[in-house]
Amino acid sequence: MNTVHDNLIKINHEIRTIALDCDRDPNSVELIAVSKTKPVTLIAQAIDAGQLSFGENYVQEGVEKIAYFKKNMPDIPITWHFIGPLQSNKTKLVAENFDWMHTIDRFKIAQRLDAQRPANMNKLNVLIQVNISNEESKSGIHADEVANLVKQIMTLPNLRLRGLMAIPEIENDFTKQLEVFKQMTQLLASLKTDYPLLDTLSMGMSGDMKAAIIAGSTMIRIGSAIFGARQYV
Ligand SMILES: *Cc1c(COP(=O)(O)O)cnc(C)c1O
Numbered sequence: 001m002n003t004v005h006d007n008l009i010k011i012n013h014e015i016r017t018i019a020l021d022c023d024r025d026p027n028s029v030e031l032i033a034v035s036k037t038k039p040v041t042l043i044a045q046a047i048d049a050g051q052l053s054f055g056e057n058y059v060q061e062g063v064e065k066i067a068y069f070k071k072n073m074p075d076i077p078i079t080w081h082f083i084g085p086l087q088s089n090k091t092k093l094v095a096e097n098f099d100w101m102h103t104i105d106r107f108k109i110a111q112r113l114d115a116q117r118p119a120n121m122n123k124l125n126v127l128i129q130v131n132i133s134n135e136e137s138k139s140g141i142h143a144d145e146v147a148n149l150v151k152q153i154m155t156l157p158n159l160r161l162r163g164l165m166a167i168p169e170i171e172n173d174f175t176k177q178l179e180v181f182k183q184m185t186q187l188l189a190s191l192k193t194d195y196p197l198l199d200t201l202s203m204g205m206s207g208d209m210k211a212a213i214i215a216g217s218t219m220i221r222i223g224s225a226i227f228g229a230r231q232y233v
Pocket of ligand 1: 034057084167205206207221222224225
C-alpha cells in the first residue's frame, strides 16, 4: 500500500457515496486522475491501484508520459485526456497521442485536430470548454455560442464530439457551486435534443466534486487529492 493507492480508494469511495446519495449509478461518474507535473512512478502506482484514466495539461509532458507507458506497459489500456489550454501550433501532438481532448474553444483548433488525427487511430473524443462563469480571463466559449460550434464540429469526420467541459470560478458556497454546474447540465440537455449521442459532462475538481456529481457530471478531474500538492502548476 502507498499514499496514491490509499487516496484513490478514498476518492472512489467518496464518488460512490455521493452518487448513491443522489440516486445516480456510481459507474456513471468517471474519475480522471490529473497527473500533470507528477512523475511516471506515481502514475504507475495509480495504475497498480486500478486507475486507467489520466489527465495532462501540458502537451510535451503528456506526450513523454504516453510514450513511456506505451513502451513499458504496452498491454495496459490507459486512456489519456488532454485537459489544458492548447495553442494551435501544438494540435498535432494532441491529435497523434491523446484519446480525449477537453478544451476545444474554437473551430480552428477542431479543424486542425481533425486533419491531424492519424487514420489508424480511433476518432479523437472531444469536449467543448464552456466559460460558464463568464470570467474575462478564463478560456472557453460563452454558453450562447456553444450550439453553433457543436454544429461545426459535427461535420468533422475524425472527431467524436462527446459533450462539454467547464472549470467554474472558484466558489466556496455549495449552493452556488450547484447552481453553476446545473447550468452546464441544462446546456447539454438542450443540445441533446438535436444531438442525442452527446453523453459527457467533464466538471468537478477536488474542491467542488460533490456539487458536480449531484448536478450530473460524468467525468471529474482530480489531481492533488490523489498525487499530493504540486510544486508548480
Ligand atoms: C489541475 C487541474 C485539475 C485538477 O486539479 P486539483 O485541484 O489538483 O484536483 C482538474 N482540471 C483541470 C483542467 C486542471 O488543470
